Amino acid sequence: MSTETAVQWPAGYRIHPRAEGPAAELVAAFRDIPVAAIGDAMSRNVGTIGLRQYHARLDTVLCGPAVTVRVRPGDNLMIHKALMMVQPGDVLVIDGGGDVSQALVGGLIRTTCIFRRIAGLVIDGAVRDLCEWAEEGMPIFARGHTHRGPSKDGPGEINVPVSCAGLAVLPGDLIVGDADGVIAIPAAECADILARSRAHLVKEAKIRADNQAGRSDPERFDATLRAKGLPV
Template sequence: MNTENKSWPAGWRIEPRAAGPAADIVDAFRGLPAAAIGDAMSRNVGTLGLRQYHAKLETVLCGTAFTVRVRPGDNLMIHKALTMVQPGDVLVIDGGADVSQALVGGLIRTTCVAKGLAGLVIDGAVRDLCEWAEDGMPIFARGHTHRGPSKDGPGEINVPVCCAGMVVQPGDLIVGDADGVIAVPAAQAADVLARTRAHLQKEARTREENRTGTSDPERFDALLRAKGLPV
């Protein structure tokens, strides 16, 4: 879609899909825990208040962010976004944390599966929980309700959004697992990948020390002395 030089009415915008990180970088993140990625990114980033609605805890969501901002309880622009997504995209929806009306349900799930989406992250509500619990389409959302959405707009596609306390740019790498969802800026993905792998190696050494009882007490005593405690 060519959106150059368009004059969008207030509250409406449709931008082209952002490419995101290289496919090999995305694939490399599939086996990395969201918690470890967060540790490699200062430990204070990621979503707050979402839960998974797919059934299997071990399911991993990983792909390129395709962002949508909607009016709370309205999914017109989500339907438009689903005509633009590509396989492997993650639909990241800023629904304003509203859970009074569901933004997606079982019919949209059917479209997501057919389009080959990697999953959905929604700061809003879902419905048709039994269908979302089936294998094949990871989804994280703030809540659920049987009440359906309107289709009036306005809304924006492929713009920066805030989803459950997490800023997401179009094309960011999105990783979600049982611990939560995190966004990795596309330009930093290779660096964060290396940092996460190094962090996991450090954790493996610490885990072995904990298992064998060989942990060095100085690791924490030094921190306590720095706080003024005589240990």
């Protein structure tokens, strides 16, 4: 009998094993791709909304496979459990329901994250101990912040599909975050999205060079305007 069918989880609780993410070489490659370019390669309508970075350096890149957690707003019991399951390089993606009345993580959890060598955190909820999170070494994106601390009562779920700030995330998805935002790439699609993102960057480089040299093609937009009936 499988573990999945054998375990009778109490209502509101579920803990699944960590899901394998994309190959290490794909994870490394995405560290050099801006989130905006990845988003353009994924139709421009995918990514978090309303999160801000609480680490100080704008050029910090968060990149790694997702370990997902869904918690009751203001409660971090299952976050602590997830931190016992992560592997180095993982990204903890926490669905806290967008609630910012109580912080889900603070400076003490940050020390655990550093010891476990995770790649960072993405939280649809609040954080506290901002001065500690601003230090080098642990990227974090969150909805907001408050001094009010969390409870540790549950319930919650680990490695289940979550919605984090408008971003659908499955366990093992590749999470990439930078100063522009955070995006999730399905593990099975990483190679294709990487190729599309690189091609998009080549296209942008040509447009940028033309703009800088005053060689912008007016037809790039005029053709669209004429198609809409404008006399240009």
